Amino acid sequence: MRKIALNVNDEEYSVEAKPHHSLLHVLREQLGLTGAKEGCGEGHCGACTVLLDGRPVNSCLLLAVEAEGARVTTIEGLAEGGRLHPIQEAFINQGAVQCGYCTPGMILSAKALLDEIPDPGEKEIREAISGNLCRCTGYVKIVEAIRAAGKALAATRGA
Amino acid sequence: MPKFELLEPADTREALSLLSELGERARLLAGGTDLMVNLRRGRIRPEYVVRILSKEGLQGFSTGSTGLRIGAMATIREVAVHPAIKERFPALARAALSMATPQVRNRATIGGNLCNASPAADTAPPLLVHDAEVDISGAAGSRTMPLRDFFQGPGAAALQAGEILTAIRVPDPGTGVGAAFIKLGVRKAQEIAIVSVAVLLRRGAAGQVDEARIALGAVAPTPLRVPAAEDELRSRPFSLELAARAAGLAASAVEPIDDVRATAEYRRAMAGVLVERALVDAWEKAAENCEG
Ligand SMILES: Cc1cc2nc3c(=O)[nH]c(=O)nc-3n(C[C@H](O)[C@H](O)[C@H](O)COP(=O)(O)OP(=O)(O)OC[C@H]3O[C@@H](n4cnc5c(N)ncnc54)[C@H](O)[C@@H]3O)c2cc1C
Ligand code: FES
Ligand code: FES
Numbered sequence: 451m452r453k454i455a456l457n458v459n460d461e462e463y464s465v466e467a468k469p470h471h472s473l474l475h476v477l478r479e480q481l482g483l484t485g486a487k488e489g490c491g492e493g494h495c496g497a498c499t500v501l502l503d504g505r506p507v508n509s510c511l512l513l514a515v516e517a518e519g520a521r522v523t524t525i526e527g528l529a530e531g532g533r534l535h536p537i538q539e540a541f542i543n544q545g546a547v548q549c550g551y552c553t554p555g556m557i558l559s560a561k562a563l564l565d566e567i568p569d570p571g572e573k574e575i576r577e578a579i580s581g582n583l584c585r586c587t588g589y590v591k592i593v594e595a596i597r598a599a600g601k602a603l604a605a606t607r608g609a
Numbered sequence: 610m611p612k613f614e615l616l617e618p619a620d621t622r623e624a625l626s627l628l629s630e631l632g633e634r635a636r637l638l639a640g641g642t643d644l645m646v647n648l649r650r651g652r653i654r655p656e657y658v659v660r661i662l663s664k665e666g667l668q669g670f671s672t673g674s675t676g677l678r679i680g681a682m683a684t685i686r687e688v689a690v691h692p693a694i695k696e697r698f699p700a701l702a703r704a705a706l707s708m709a710t711p712q713v714r715n716r717a718t719i720g721g722n723l724c725n726a727s728p729a730a731d732t733a734p735p736l737l738v739h740d741a742e743v744d745i746s747g748a749a750g751s752r753t754m755p756l757r758d759f760f761q762g763p764g765a766a767a768l769q770a771g772e773i774l775t776a777i778r779v780p781d782p783g784t785g786v787g788a789a790f791i792k793l794g795v796r797k798a799q800e801i802a803i804v805s806v807a808v809l810l811r812r813g814a815a816g817q818v819d820e821a822r823i824a825l826g827a828v829a830p831t832p833l834r835v836p837a838a839e840d841e842l843r844s845r846p847f848s849l850e851l852a853a854r855a856a857g858l859a860a861s862a863v864e865p866i867d868d869v870r871a872t873a874e875y876r877r878a879m880a881g882v883l884v885e886r887a888l889v890d891a892w893e894k895a896a897e898n899c900e901g
Binding site for chain 1: 610611612613614615617638641642645646649658660686709710711712713715716
């Protein structure tokens with residue numbers, strides 16, 4: 451066992467974890483944050499996507515110890531004061547969620563994109579979610595939701 | 610994930626002494642995007658995984674008079690967006706950007722891509738046409754070798770047990786040089802190459818080819834250069850016929866295999882097509898980079 455200090459969604463956690471456990475495992479099984487999902491466990495599906503210092507990574511391929519010293523953001527950290535994040539709102543409003551399995555990872559990839567490029571074009575959006583597979587939606591509504599979220603965020607920034 | 614013991618040496622020096630002591634029983638962890646998958650699939654079963662705490666000397670980029678040094682643990686994303694790489698080594702930037710997914714590129718390292726020694730490693734062809742060299746450290750000392758000699762077979766890099774790849778050195782290409790990278794995959798995102806091609810051409814004052822280098826990925830046991838095709842181009846005035854001839858020589862030099870992604874025959878045919886296309890592309894870029 452190894453003691454691991456994690457900063458997840460701006461909260462400090464200290465956990466005793468097995469050194470070979472992935473960040474995904476520790477988030478789900480030890481911190482009870484089940485938003486990140488295990489799909490493939492091999493870096494292909496993106497269901498396990500979290501942000502590490504603001505950038506999307508596959509938490510299934512990351513040892514939990516490697517997240518020490520970094521800021522981890524999971525889908526649970528996006529809502530503020532009981533209000534959904536504008537990207538979450540947009541996914542709901544645009545009907546970009548069906549079974550929902552891909553959604554947390556998809557939204558986090560979208561967040562990383564919009565933090566870097568506030569008004570992305572379709573090509574940039576498709577590239578940003580190229581590591582997130584969705585079996586249900588056909589992606590069109592997801593792309594629309596991300597574009598709408600970009601506009602909503604720009605409006606709040608402008609206000 | 611199968612069990613292993615995690616060792617966390619403070620720096621490269623400590624890691625080297627640990628690795629030399631443990632030999633085949635230990636594996637170095639870089640970005641983990643190959644290692645974690647291989648561990649999970651049980652393809653490798655090391656007793657120890659070694660994670661270096663301070664990556665000083667293994668990360669970052671430095672440009673000197675002779676060229677660019679890339680720390681082995683620079684991430685693929687960093688390589689893709691680095692201004693000096695985009696400007697001086699665009700084929701490498703492009704290869705990095707064409708790799709995997711945003712998530713993987715944020716973790717995967719350029720050193721890991723080379724040490725994993727996949728025939729399809731995307732950063733290999735552009736580095737090969739730039740005559741890159743690799744710095745390798747072991748407990749006994751350091752050495753530098755051409756990247757060309759580094760690939761020995763599928764999954765086999767020229768590393769002794771306990772050695773670490775510390776940096777990649779890419780000489781400055783100089784003026785009048787154009788380079789291109791083209792990758793063919795089944796789909797656009799996160800696809801291992803069916804064929805990948807990098808080309809570097811230097812354009813002489815009289816419109817002749819002063820220097821020609823061609824490298825291919827996924828069409829032989831290792832990424833490789835094709836000297837016969839390069840010789841065909843050197844010192845000749847560039848023309849579409851010449852490019853087609855060289856491409857034909859490149860296609861006959863490769864030794865592709867059949868697999869789930871493509872047949873050997875298709876790979877060979879596409880190797881020719883892509884080399885021809887990359888030659889034309891590189892020649893145009895070389896013209897743009899001519900002084901005056
Ligand atoms: C979903 C997915 C898609 C992918 N797509 C592509 C693709 O399109 N193109 C492509 O080329 N690759 C692809 N890969 C493979 C992989 O991401 C790359 O090869 C990556 O660059 C490996 O780097 P890493 O830092 O993650 O290596 P690791 O997994 O950490 O290490 C790989 C191996 O190299 C050794 N090693 C690493 N660094 C060093 C060093 N400095 N010195 C000595 N030994 C070292 C390790 O011990 C290990 O054996 C993909 C992987 C995934 C999971
Ligand atoms: S579970 Fe991590 S990428 Fe599929
Ligand atoms: S909504 Fe079902 S996988 Fe995307």
